[in-house]
Amino acid sequence: MLKVLVSDPIDQVGINILSQVATVDVKTNLSPEQLVEVIGEYDALMIRSGTQVTAEVIESGQKLKIIGRAGVGVDNVDVTMATRKGIVVVNSPEGNTIAAAEHALAMMMSMSRYIPAADASMKEGKWNRKAFTGVEVYKKTLGVVGLGKIGAHVATVAHAMGMRLLAFDPFVSAERADQLNCQLVEMDVLLRDSDYVTLHIPKTPETANLINAESIAKMKPTARIINCARGGIIDEAALATALAEGRLGGAGIDVYGSEPLGESPLRDLGREIVLTPHLGASTEEAQVNVAIDVAEQIRDVLLGNSARSAVNIPGLRPDVVEKLKPYLQLAETLGNLVGQLAGGRIEALNITLRGDLASAQSQPIVVAALKGLLSHALQERVNYVNASIEAKERGIHVTETKDESSRDYSGSLRLVATGNLGEHSVDGALLGDEEMRVTSLDDFPINVPPSRHMLFTLHKDMPGLIGRIGSLLGSFNVNIASMQVGRKIVRGDAVMVLSLDDPLPDNILNEIKQVAGITDAYTVTL
Ligand SMILES: NC(=O)c1ccc[n+]([C@@H]2O[C@H](COP(=O)([O-])OP(=O)(O)OC[C@H]3O[C@@H](n4cnc5c(N)ncnc54)[C@H](O)[C@@H]3O)[C@@H](O)[C@H]2O)c1
Numbered sequence: 001m002l003k004v005l006v007s008d009p010i011d012q013v014g015i016n017i018l019s020q021v022a023t024v025d026v027k028t029n030l031s032p033e034q035l036v037e038v039i040g041e042y043d044a045l046m047i048r049s050g051t052q053v054t055a056e057v058i059e060s061g062q063k064l065k066i067i068g069r070a071g072v073g074v075d076n077v078d079v080t081m082a083t084r085k086g087i088v089v090v091n092s093p094e095g096n097t098i099a100a101a102e103h104a105l106a107m108m109m110s111m112s113r114y115i116p117a118a119d120a121s122m123k124e125g126k127w128n129r130k131a132f133t134g135v136e137v138y139k140k141t142l143g144v145v146g147l148g149k150i151g152a153h154v155a156t157v158a159h160a161m162g163m164r165l166l167a168f169d170p171f172v173s174a175e176r177a178d179q180l181n182c183q184l185v186e187m188d189v190l191l192r193d194s195d196y197v198t199l200h201i202p203k204t205p206e207t208a209n210l211i212n213a214e215s216i217a218k219m220k221p222t223a224r225i226i227n228c229a230r231g232g233i234i235d236e237a238a239l240a241t242a243l244a245e246g247r248l249g250g251a252g253i254d255v256y257g258s259e260p261l262g263e264s265p266l267r268d269l270g271r272e273i274v275l276t277p278h279l280g281a282s283t284e285e286a287q288v289n290v291a292i293d294v295a296e297q298i299r300d301v302l303l304g305n306s307a308r309s310a311v312n313i314p315g316l317r318p319d320v321v322e323k324l325k326p327y328l329q330l331a332e333t334l335g336n337l338v339g340q341l342a343g344g345r346i347e348a349l350n351i352t353l354r355g356d357l358a359s360a361q362s363q364p365i366v367v368a369a370l371k372g373l374l375s376h377a378l379q380e381r382v383n384y385v386n387a388s389i390e391a392k393e394r395g396i397h398v399t400e401t402k403d404e405s406s407r408d409y410s411g412s413l414r415l416v417a418t419g420n421l422g423e424h425s426v427d428g429a430l431l432g433d434e435e436m437r438v439t440s441l442d443d444f445p446i447n448v449p450p451s452r453h454m455l456f457t458l459h460k461d462m463p464g465l466i467g468r469i470g471s472l473l474g475s476f477n478v479n480i481a482s483m484q485v486g487r488k489i490v491r492g493d494a495v496m497v498l499s500l501d502d503p504l505p506d507n508i509l510n511e512i513k514q515v516a517g518i519t520d521a522y523t524v525t526l
């Protein structure tokens with residue numbers, strides 16, 4: 001029975017989905033050591049932002065196939081290590097967009113009107129109207145850093161509230177910014193001209209400490225900053241000092257460099273700062289959305305299907321995979337076949353997509369071919385997640401070619417593997433929608449369906465040779481299911497492909513190679 005560990009609080013609806021296919025253990029508040037200790041039992045791990053999925057956790061998760069992050073950010077997962085281990089990492093890119101955007105807007109309003117401080121004073125029994133005179137956001141300038149999903153929603157609502165909008169996002173077009181009524185500007189201009197700055201960017205090496213003493217010095221002393229994105233984008237010590245010294249008007253902070261936030265100068269500040277404990281995604285609606293989104297993906301992956309938002313299988317969108325499925329199988333089979341024919345250390349693989357396939361998205365097909373190529377050596381350790389990285393680490397130079405002009409089949413593939421033992425090529429196509437055919441081997445035309453056990457020979461086309469091979473196999477009690485010969489000219493070089501019902505005994509290959517007229521022979525197990 002499959003087992004899933006849920007190590008952060010997840011809505012029950014997600015647990016119910018996981019329970020359709022697995023035993024689900026909910027164990028929140030595990031220490032890092034406890035997580036390392038138990039993770040080996042589980043096929044999948046579902047988390048929010050509380051669990052740190054370190055390299056050590058992944059190393060210990062020998063059975064792990066998928067890590068599901070019920071939210072957007074995967075910075076609490078060592079994705080590189082997961083990829084290396086062939087573990088799919090999925091998230092919910094949109095499930096909490098509205099929740100996080102509304103939290104940023106709530107921060108903007110509550111700090112403008114000192115609502116948390118006024119509320120606290122009321123609860124202390126006071127009636128102090130003078131201490132909490134705020135400011136309006138109407139006609140003020142909001143600088144949106146990161147005009148992605150959350151930034152765009154914040155911009156839309158802020159525009160409706162009568163704010164002027166600036167945006168900094170090097171990856172967004174001026175047209176998109178225009179649609180959102182934002183003026184795209186450089187970061188320095190945004191800092192200089194904004195009354196409010198709101199951050200909606202991922203934490204990356206470029207964005208770490210983006211807001212520091214230097215950038216704060218560029219802002220208006222009355223400006224207010226909101227971070228509902230990721231901790232570590234603002235230098236918290238520099239922020240606290242600037243607020244304490246009146247060099248910045250206010251801050252609304254939901255995320256911290258280290259969570260949970262321990263002792264911090266931010267906690268010592270007054271009404272000018274609003275702090276929340278990473279609540280951006282904490283709405284009932286968002287938690288249901290992300291739980292369903294991620295639990296469904298875990299369930300699907302455990303059932304052997306693809307995930308719709310895997311962060312470490314770029315380009316393998318489920319709709320694309322669905323359409324290409326028969327060709328992915330073909331690519332994997334041909335990769336496996338040419339890998340075994342080439343043997344030894346493969347140095348290069350060229351994949352040619354022909355006919356209609358030339359206009360298809362090639363990346364999944366290339367990944368499938370690499371998975372096949374490496375599967376003989378790596379067995380089940382190689383999968384769609386890590387095939388590219390494994391190939392790269394082995395120094396395999398991968399190239400792809402597209403040839404729309406080839407019209408033998410509606411779409412066909414050609415793989416050429418070059419290694420330290422030589423070069424081999426295979427061509428393959430689909431008959432009808434799904435039936436695979438190997439259509440050439442080392443440029444000799446053949447037409448055979450791939451089968452589990454196969455024997456390939458390169459030989460001289462001469463009378464009696466096929467009979468001798470048949471008798472030899474018979475003497476080892478190996479049954480031939482089908483046989484085909486391909487040649488370019490009569491009595492020239494030829495190939496023979498035999499599909500066998502049984503695996504070939506170890507010693508028979510050498511005997512086959514001794515038969516007069518045989519140049520070479522290969523066994524392949526698919
Ligand atoms: N507080 C929470 O609970 C909470 C909830 C959801 C999301 N988040 C965080 O909010 C952030 C935004 O999420 P999203 O869903 O909008 O992501 P998104 O990917 O849709 O948008 C991010 C945007 O940032 C831009 N960007 C990347 N690097 C940049 C840089 N150096 N400078 C400027 N722009 C840059 C990208 O082009 C993109 O448009 C993420 O960090 C996410 O983890 C936090």
Ligand SMILES: O=C(O)CC[C@@H](O)C(=O)O
Nearest residue numbers: 048049071072073281282
């Ligand atoms: O799990 C949470 O509540 C936080 C989620 C949020 O930070 C995200 O990146 O989606």
